Amino acid sequence: MSTDRSFIKNSFITFTRQISNIVIGMLLLSVLGKYLGDEGFGDYTLLTLFPTVLLTFLTLGVNTSTIYFVSRKEVDLNTVFNNNIIIGTLLSIISVFVGLVAVIFFSEQLFKDTPLSLVYLSLLAVPFLFLREYFQTVFQGLQDFKAFNTLMVQNQLSILSFAVIFVIFLDYGLKGALSAFILGNAITVITMIYKLVRHHSVSFKWNSFSWEYFKKSVNYGLKAHVSNFASFLNYRTVVFILGYFSTGNAAVGRYSAAMNLGERLSIFAVSFSSVLYPKISSTNSEEDRNRITSIVSRNVFLITIIMAMVAFVLSDFIVYTIFNKSFTETPLLLKIMLPGFALLAVEKVLSNDIAGRGKPELNMWLSIYNVIFNVILNLFMVPAFGVIGAAISTTITYFFSFILKIIIFKRLTGEGYLNFLLVKKSDFLIYKTLLQKLRAR
Numbered sequence: 001m002s003t004d005r006s007f008i009k010n011s012f013i014t015f016t017r018q019i020s021n022i023v024i025g026m027l028l029l030s031v032l033g034k035y036l037g038d039e040g041f042g043d044y045t046l047l048t049l050f051p052t053v054l055l056t057f058l059t060l061g062v063n064t065s066t067i068y069f070v071s072r073k074e075v076d077l078n079t080v081f082n083n084n085i086i087i088g089t090l091l092s093i094i095s096v097f098v099g100l101v102a103v104i105f106f107s108e109q110l111f112k113d114t115p116l117s118l119v120y121l122s123l124l125a126v127p128f129l130f131l132r133e134y135f136q137t138v139f140q141g142l143q144d145f146k147a148f149n150t151l152m153v154q155n156q157l158s159i160l161s162f163a164v165i166f167v168i169f170l171d172y173g174l175k176g177a178l179s180a181f182i183l184g185n186a187i188t189v190i191t192m193i194y195k196l197v198r199h200h201s202v203s204f205k206w207n208s209f210s211w212e213y214f215k216k217s218v219n220y221g222l223k224a225h226v227s228n229f230a231s232f233l234n235y236r237t238v239v240f241i242l243g244y245f246s247t248g249n250a251a252v253g254r255y256s257a258a259m260n261l262g263e264r265l266s267i268f269a270v271s272f273s274s275v276l277y278p279k280i281s282s283t284n285s286e287e288d289r290n291r292i293t294s295i296v297s298r299n300v301f302l303i304t305i306i307m308a309m310v311a312f313v314l315s316d317f318i319v320y321t322i323f324n325k326s327f328t329e330t331p332l333l334l335k336i337m338l339p340g341f342a343l344l345a346v347e348k349v350l351s352n353d354i355a356g357r358g359k360p361e362l363n364m365w366l367s368i369y370n371v372i373f374n375v376i377l378n379l380f381m382v383p384a385f386g387v388i389g390a391a392i393s394t395t396i397t398y399f400f401s402f403i404l405k406i407i408i409f410k411r412l413t414g415e416g417y418l419n420f421l422l423v424k425k426s427d428f429l430i431y432k433t434l435l436q437k438l439r440a441r
Contacts, residue, residue, distance in 0.1 A: 030321075033324060151188060258331075308338045
């Protein structure tokens with residue numbers, strides 16, 4: 001029971017920090033949307049997506065394996081710290097090189113309406129994205145969720161602060177927005193290193209690199225890596241497809257605005273999943289694993305559906321309050337994609353459970369299927385129906401992915417569908433306990 005309390009406490013801490021993240025993220029979207037417009041916001045989406053794709057493509061799953069091995073206390077923390085710095089630095093150099101090759105040979109296809117000077121500038125973010133990813137998973141593995149969530153809030157706040165300075169006060173436009181993204185991540189990495197050195201007594205030495213741990217982390221992580229990369233492509237490939245088939249990047253901006261707003265529905269899934277993965281990894285009891293994940297899954301499903309219904313009714317107000325009138329199609333796009341986002345929230349919870357049981361290959365194969373299905377669907381729908389077709393494709397893909405994921409989870413755990421999808425009367429006691437604690441404060 002004490003472990004349940006700890007899990008709920010960590011999830012609640014993560015949730016409250018995620019609320020802060022959402023508020024800051026909404027303010028950032030508002031600054032970018034209002035001052036860059038739909039065209040400029042589309043450019044910004046492509047420019048920040050490019051280094052993120054390179055990161056996701058070349059992490060080798062070291063970030064995922066870090067959570068797994070640190071939470072199980074199978075590897076010395078100092079070894080993890082040193083390996084992650086060295087691997088992150090080397091992989092970021094390789095990623096920048098791959099990015100340069102992509103820009104030189106494929107810029108007409110990928111960035112035909114985006115300033116190439118800014119595409120090159122975006123590559124400066126790559127080293128900071130790698131190190132941020134590799135260090136934040138150390139905090140997850142340690143289950144130090146206070147530090148983990150504080151750092152995530154700081155990352156968003158840093159980007160927002162620089163965006164206000166560069167975009168609003170100095171009027172640097174798109175270049176200022178991209179610079180804010182780079183500097184915000186750089187400051188977060190510096191803070192992470194400081195916290196790990198000061199509070200966890202780690203130190204860096206080049207000669208302390210562990211080949212043994214490197215092999216273990218890659219062997220485990222590659223399965224999750226393929227899954228994560230395929231999932232990422234599933235969510236983001238449509239942006240490049242829209243950019244290719246559209247004149248200018250206004251359609252990209254409108255779609256990305258709806259996508260960013262819709263993904264905020266995953267707040268509960270992200271909060272619980274961040275805690276769930278290390279929890280499941282470190283729990284040996286199959287009964288406890290099934291019980292915890294079932295409680296999380298069905299409650300995330302209920303809450304996300306309620307939030308989606310509210311967002312559907314208020315979509316026009318939300319979009320035009322945060323952005324501006326140039327985002328004409330965004331409210332409709334958001335309405336189309338909301339059902340898919342509600343299903344995606346549950347899928348995230350189940351995916352983290354499956355990975356935490358040491359079965360990341362199951363997520364991998366489903367993710368590969370999803371990205372192939374999504375790309376084929378978008379290649380048909382986008383030329384025929386434009387950005388509306390992209391939104392419909394997204395929801396269809398999320399629906400089929402959800403159906404397959406719950407089938408996989410049921411077969412893996414033996415849990416009944418209703419047990420992890422339909423909220424129970426006993427769950428409301430959890431809400432009652434949380435409310436009592438909040439009132440006590």
